[in-house]
Amino acid sequence: MQKHHIPKRWLDFLLFALIIGAALGISLILARVNDDNNPFAMAIFILAVAVIARVTDGYFWGIAASVAGTLCVNYFFSYPFWSFDITYPGYPLTMSVMLLVSILISALTTQIKKQEQLRLEMDREKMHADLLRAVAHDIRTPLASILGASSALQEQQLSPEDQSNLVSGIHRDAQWLVRVTENLLSVTRFSGNEVTLKKEDEVLEEIIGSAILKYHQMPGTLPVRVETPEDILLVPADGMLLEQVLINLFDNVSAHAEGATQIWLTAAASADHITISVEDDGPGIPSALLPSILSGTLQNTNRVRPDDRRSMGIGLSVCRSIIRAHGGELNAGRSRHGGAQFSFTLPTKEEHHGDKPPAENSDY
Numbered sequence: 001m002q003k004h005h006i007p008k009r010w011l012d013f014l015l016f017a018l019i020i021g022a023a024l025g026i027s028l029i030l031a032r033v034n035d036d037n038n039p040f041a042m043a044i045f046i047l048a049v050a051v052i053a054r055v056t057d058g059y060f061w062g063i064a065a066s067v068a069g070t071l072c073v074n075y076f077f078s079y080p081f082w083s084f085d086i087t088y089p090g091y092p093l094t095m096s097v098m099l100l101v102s103i104l105i106s107a108l109t110t111q112i113k114k115q116e117q118l119r120l121e122m123d124r125e126k127m128h129a130d131l132l133r134a135v136a137h138d139i140r141t142p143l144a145s146i147l148g149a150s151s152a153l154q155e156q157q158l159s160p161e162d163q164s165n166l167v168s169g170i171h172r173d174a175q176w177l178v179r180v181t182e183n184l185l186s187v188t189r190f191s192g193n194e195v196t197l198k199k200e201d202e203v204l205e206e207i208i209g210s211a212i213l214k215y216h217q218m219p220g221t222l223p224v225r226v227e228t229p230e231d232i233l234l235v236p237a238d239g240m241l242l243e244q245v246l247i248n249l250f251d252n253v254s255a256h257a258e259g260a261t262q263i264w265l266t267a268a269a270s271a272d273h274i275t276i277s278v279e280d281d282g283p284g285i286p287s288a289l290l291p292s293i294l295s296g297t298l299q300n301t302n303r304v305r306p307d308d309r310r311s312m313g314i315g316l317s318v319c320r321s322i323i324r325a326h327g328g329e330l331n332a333g334r335s336r337h338g339g340a341q342f343s344f345t346l347p348t349k350e351e352h353h354g355d356k357p358p359a360e361n362s363d364y
Contacts, residue, residue: 008057012056012057012061013061015052015055015056015061016052016056016061016064016065019048019051019052019055019065020045020048020052020065020068020069020072022048023044023045023047023048023069023072024072024076026044027040027041027044027045027072027076027077028076030044031076031077041072041073041076041077042073042077042098045069045070045072045073045098045102046069046098046101046102046105048065048069049062049065049066049069049102049105049106050105050106050109052065052106053065053105053106053107053109053110053113054109054113058110059106059107059110062103062106062107062109062110063103063106065102065106066099066102066103066106067099069098069102070095070098070099070102071084073095073098074095078094139177139180142173142174142176142177143173143177145169145170145173146170146173146174149166149167149169149170149173150170152166153166153167172219175217175218175219179218179247179248179251179315182244197237197238197241197325197326198238199236199237199238199326200236200237200238200239201234201235201236202234202235202236202237202239202242203232203233203234204228204233204234204235204267204274204276205228205232205233207237207239207242207243207246208226208228208246208265208267210243211243211244211246211247211250212224212226212246212250212265214243214247215246215247215250215251218251218254220254221250221254222250222253222254222260222261222262222263222280223261223262223263224250224262224263224264224265225262225263225264225265226265226266226267227264227265227266227267228266228267229267229268229269231269233267233269233274233348234348235274235346235348236347236348237326237346238322238326241322241325241326242322242326242346244318244322245318245319245322245323245344246265246276246278248315248316248318248319249278249315249319249342250263250278251315252315252316252342253278253280253282253339253340256282256340257280257281257282257283257339257340258282258283259282259283260280260281260282260339261281262280262281262337263278263279263280264277264278264279264280264335264337265277265278265279266279269348272347272348273328273345273346273347273348274345274346274348275343275344275345276343276344276345276346277341277342277343278341278342278343279335279336279337279339279340279341279342280335280337280339280340281335281337281338281339282338282339282340283339284334284335284338284339284340285332285333285334285340290332290333293316293332294316294317294319294320294330294332316330316332316342319342319344323344323345323346326346326347327346327347328344328345328346328347329344329345330342330343330344331343331344
């Protein structure tokens with residue numbers, strides 16, 4: 001069954017008519033209450049002009065509202081009432097000033113709205129530029145490693161052990177490139193003004209288990225300890241994207257948390273949302289990096305060796321975009337285990353009453 005959307009011009013017309021009608025109704029009620037010509041009418045219609053200019057597109061409807069408001073004030077609330085008359089002393093100047101003020105407010109409001117849209121577009125373009133720069137940075141080293149290893153396999157006589165090591169390196173670098181590509185494809189889903197998610201009621205435990213399983217297929221992974229309530233948690237989400245968020249957060253620990261020995265994942269439910277935290281026992285996040293750690297623009301200058309494939313935070317910026325598209329927010333901070341903590345919330349339709357059940361712990 002196809003959904004029919006109201007054309008934007010008709011929606012703007014409906015908003016124009018409703019707001020002008022509401023302003024007229026309120027002014028008539030105040031006139032009856034005050035038993036006079038309602039000195040508040042002019043201010044009410046100027047406010048209506050500002051609102052119409054804010055919620056509609058372009059300058060047309062704001063200017064139309066300015067003219068309509070001026071005519072309404074003249075017809076309903078200026079002597080002689082219920083008729084148009086601009087010959088009364090002072091009326092031409094009053095009506096002209098009201099029309100001019102209304103048009104100026106409409107123009108300023110529309111200009112502010114356009115500036116906000118331009119700022120959002122500039123921020124989006126900056127994010128895309130940062131992403132492309134970061135992707136180019138991340139794929140250069142593994143590609144060079146794959147080319148070098150494959151050339152060595154083709155051109156040199158190597159022992160079986162050396163061949164196995166080169167093949168393992170190619171496999172590891174190829175997995176890294178797959179992760180970067182998946183992150184890039186995920187970000188492209190959030191490049192437009194509107195994001196469409198395929199939300200379904202997902203069992204959170206199943207998403208967590210699948211993410212941990214895929215994470216452990218990568219080299220250099222850490223054990224993950226899971227703490228969730230005994231009750232089944234259902235969350236309306238795009239399961240594949242939410243799974244990728246968790247994999248990225250796990251992989252971030254492996255790539256950045258030097259000396260970490262374990263990852264903790266904790267899930268807790270409240271009346272209207274679910275909170276999920278991923279923590280480690282590594283060195284943690286320096287306070288100076290917290291403002292930029294989620295932006296995707298973090299420059300990593302602490303490389304131990306030339307072939308260190310640590311990213312610039314693409315995964316974290318992708319995670320934040322996905323969580324925001326679900327109506328939540330991703331935050332970074334200090335873990336109770338001494339390392340880093342990344343926590344995010346997801347809205348849920350479920351309501352939980354009474355005491356929370358004790359946490360169910362499991363190791364993977």
